[in-house]
Amino acid sequence: MSLSRVESPCFLCFLFVFQAIFILILYRGAPSNVFRGFLDSKRVLDYSKTHDVYTNLSLFTQAPNEETMPYCSVHSPIFVGPLTITFRVLPSERLIIKKNPFVQAGGRYRPPHCLARYKSAILVAYSNQEQYLRHLLYYIHPFLQRQQLSYSIYLIQQVGNGTFNRAKLLNVGVREALKDEDWDCLLLHDVNLVPENDYNLYVCDEYYPKHMASAMDKFHYRIQLAGMKIVRTSPQLGRYKVMDYNEQAETQDPWRRPAPHHNTRKTWKDDGMNSLEFKLLSRRKHPLYTNITVDIGYVPPFS
Structure with missing residues (x-):
């Protein structure tokens, strides 16, 4: 390379921009949202070739000295992309x-070999869906560990004579989860949805709510109804399998969404954190999740 080329304004400008992006990645611990979106859009993913969600997970072993434990790598060393998801056998x-x-x-999980760069709480509204829950736990735990996250899973269970109110249960979950940790991200998860790609990072956008399951129909969440801007995961990555025991699990349309139990469109303004009323009945640590049982009072059904 000649000296004149190195000193040219165009080349120096390019070098400055490249260094700035590199420093931003190191400083934030991961690519910025814009840069991550660029990476996601360019990644070629072949869903005809899938991998077991537990592949190479045993490589994450206890570090010999926790005091000198390094930060986890920005890019997990065991990412494989598309995952093999099946509901034929109930674990x-x-x-x-x-x-x-x-x-x-x-x-609760913390990487045993490194210091996690992100802390995420997974909130699951629940009501007597044992089969769905076991499938979800079987896949979601290794899925999150593959991303080297520090995380905890919260199950918010409704009791009482009201109709199932997913929105209010998740608001309860937010309040209870924040008692344990100052989480970087709170993810609202359906019990019957399983992510199909470990590149679908369970971390939040810096500025806006993030819609993870972008490749399927979803509920009309309050963040959409309120006119808030949301960020959508790339359709290549935001693919989820839906469990439905009313049909053959392996022959169902993977993008079809079950009908909601509660009419969120009519009640979202009354289900917010400011008006949240509930009775905490129990809070128990299960080996695989924290179970929070609540009575949210009578909620009349909507036609």
Whole structure:
């Protein structure tokens, strides 16, 4: 390379921009949202070739000295992309616990080999859906561990004589989860949805709510109804399988969404954090999740 080329204004400008992007990545611990979106859009993913969600997870072992533990790498060394998801065999709780030895009581996990760059809480509204729950736990725990996240899973269970109110239960989950940790991200998750790609990062956007399941129909959440801007995960990455035991699980349309139990469109203004009223009945640490049982009062059904 000649000296004149190095000193040219165009080349120096390019070098400055490149260094600025590199420093931003190191400073934030991950690509910025714009840069991450660019990477996602360019990645070629072949869903005809999938991998087991537990592939190479055993490589994450306890660090010999926790005091000198390094930060986790920006790019997980065991990412594989598309995952093999099947609901043919219902896994037992014992099996799920055995396959996730580093998950602590309450569904709490911290990478054993490095310091996590992100802390995410997974909030799941729940009402007597044991089969869905076991499938979700079987896949979601290794999925999150593959991303080297520090995380915890919260199950918010409704009791009482009211109709199932997902929005209010998730608001309860937000309030209860924040008692445990100053989470970087709070993810509202359906019990019957399983992510199909480990590049679908369970971290939040810096400025706006993030819609993870961008490749399927979803509920009309309050963030959409309120006119707020949301960020959508690339359709290549935001693919989810839907569990439906009313049909054959493996032959269902993977993008079809079950009908909601509660009419969120009519009640979102009354289900917010400011007007939240509920009775906390119990809070118990299960080996795979924290179970929060609440009575949100009577909620009349809508036609």
